[in-house]
Amino acid sequence: MYILLFSILSIILFYLYTKANNNTKDAVINKIQIDQEQTSDRSPILNILQLSDLHLENISITPAQLYDQIKDQSVDLIALTGDFLDRQRTIPRLVPYLEVLNKLDVKYGIYAVLGNHDYVLRGQNLQLLKETLEQFNCKVMQNENAVIYVQGKPVNIIGIDDFSTKRSDLPSSYHGIEQGTNLVLTHDPNIVLYMKKYHFDYLLAGHFHGGQICYPKAYHLIKMGKLAKMNIIKGLHLQDGKPFYINEGLGQTGVNIRVGSRPEITFHKLSISFKEEKALPAM
Numbered sequence: 001m002y003i004l005l006f007s008i009l010s011i012i013l014f015y016l017y018t019k020a021n022n023n024t025k026d027a028v029i030n031k032i033q034i035d036q037e038q039t040s041d042r043s044p045i046l047n048i049l050q051l052s053d054l055h056l057e058n059i060s061i062t063p064a065q066l067y068d069q070i071k072d073q074s075v076d077l078i079a080l081t082g083d084f085l086d087r088q089r090t091i092p093r094l095v096p097y098l099e100v101l102n103k104l105d106v107k108y109g110i111y112a113v114l115g116n117h118d119y120v121l122r123g124q125n126l127q128l129l130k131e132t133l134e135q136f137n138c139k140v141m142q143n144e145n146a147v148i149y150v151q152g153k154p155v156n157i158i159g160i161d162d163f164s165t166k167r168s169d170l171p172s173s174y175h176g177i178e179q180g181t182n183l184v185l186t187h188d189p190n191i192v193l194y195m196k197k198y199h200f201d202y203l204l205a206g207h208f209h210g211g212q213i214c215y216p217k218a219y220h221l222i223k224m225g226k227l228a229k230m231n232i233i234k235g236l237h238l239q240d241g242k243p244f245y246i247n248e249g250l251g252q253t254g255v256n257i258r259v260g261s262r263p264e265i266t267f268h269k270l271s272i273s274f275k276e277e278k279a280l281p282a283m
Contacts, residue, residue, distance in 0.1 A: 002074035018099040020213075020257035027230065027263040028249035029249065030270070032236060034202050034243055036181070036273045044151040045073045046108075046183075048268040052081040055117065056093045058256040061263055063096040067103065069265055077108040077148070080138065081206045081247060082115025082187030090123040091132055097194045104274030108148045111157050115187035115207065116164045117187025117253070141185065144171040145177050148245075153272045154180030159198070164225070165189035170198050181272050189232075190244050192239040193220060202270055203244035210234040210248030214260030234261070 036043075049070060078101055084094055101110060112133050121129055130140050139146065141159020148155050156177045161167035168191055173184075182200045189205035211218025211233055221228035227246075234246050248264035 002217050003137060020259050021060075021257040023262060024058075024252055024256055025263075027061050027265055028248075030264060030266045031269070032245060033235055033265060033271075035268040035271045036120070042061045044153055044272040046155060047076045048079055048204070048270060049073070049075045049077070049106075050079045050081060050105075050204050050245070050247050050266040050268060051250055052187075052204075053083040053115070053251055054085070054094075054097065055083055055251030055253050056085040056097075056250065057087060057251075058118075059251035059272045060256065061250055063100045066097065066265070067100040070100075073267055075104050075163060075267070076108050076150070078106055078110040079185050079268060080110065080112040080133075081185055082113050082207065083117040083147075083203055083251075084115075084129065084133075086092055086117040086120040087127070091125075091129055094129075094132055095136070098138065104283055108150075110136075111146070111185055112138045112140050113159045113185050113187055114140070114142065116134070116162050117160060118166050119167070123239040131189055134241060142167070142174040145173060145175070146231040147178060147180065150166060150272050154178055154276070155272060156180050156182045158184045159181055160184060160186040162186070162244075170195065172283070174198055181270070183270065184244075188225070190227050191254065192242075192244050192255065193226055196240055200244075202275065204217055204247065204268070205244065206247045206249050208233040208244075208246055208248075209258075210261035210264070212249075212252055212254075212258055212261055216260065218260075219249060222273075225272070234264075246269050258264060 142161045145158045160173045162178045184200040184203040234248050236245050250263045
């Protein structure tokens, strides 16, 4: 009798694990449109591809599969919002994914920020990760900014370093920015709760994996900050009237399974404001 019950339980667990593992191979494509105030039908559009949380130790989407999903989309800028890997030996696995992104030949380039798992690497290993990204035309941003011009309109790309590991520096991130649209890239979205004095028009983050395992809610994320306690763990949200987006990530941590979540590839259409008098953040 006990042998029969054990066999039945084993079959059920194997089925559930297989189903959860298969979820990691089923990437969802989300398309988000952000229309700012002071925009019109003539406003320039910035098409952004966001990828987050590749976690290359546990990823089921191959570079070829990723390319098939993104190759026919209009992309002006690529945003990589952290947590590429956490082991030095995994760094070579990043190269084929970066090669795929470089095939797109995007107009305004590739911008990357680092996440808490990336910072498990230390010293020369962390430097090797950064150099690998830079070798494939990714601008790694650690509390700094750069400006691009979309049909003559300035867009500030602001890269805020990881909040969860206490590396965020808002004054440095915003230092010297000019009037324009502020696009913020960061890993941990909890930073939005501390940006009342720092204007952004759109903020992109990751970190939560949409819970990765939700039963039925991602209670295990409670320790990951105030947003998780508010059940804000994925998708589009507002903070002080400003939009921010939490990507569910392409890879997984721990066990390579997903329950109640899927790997995500996100395309954002950001309307660029014509407003010239936007206030700069208080310093």
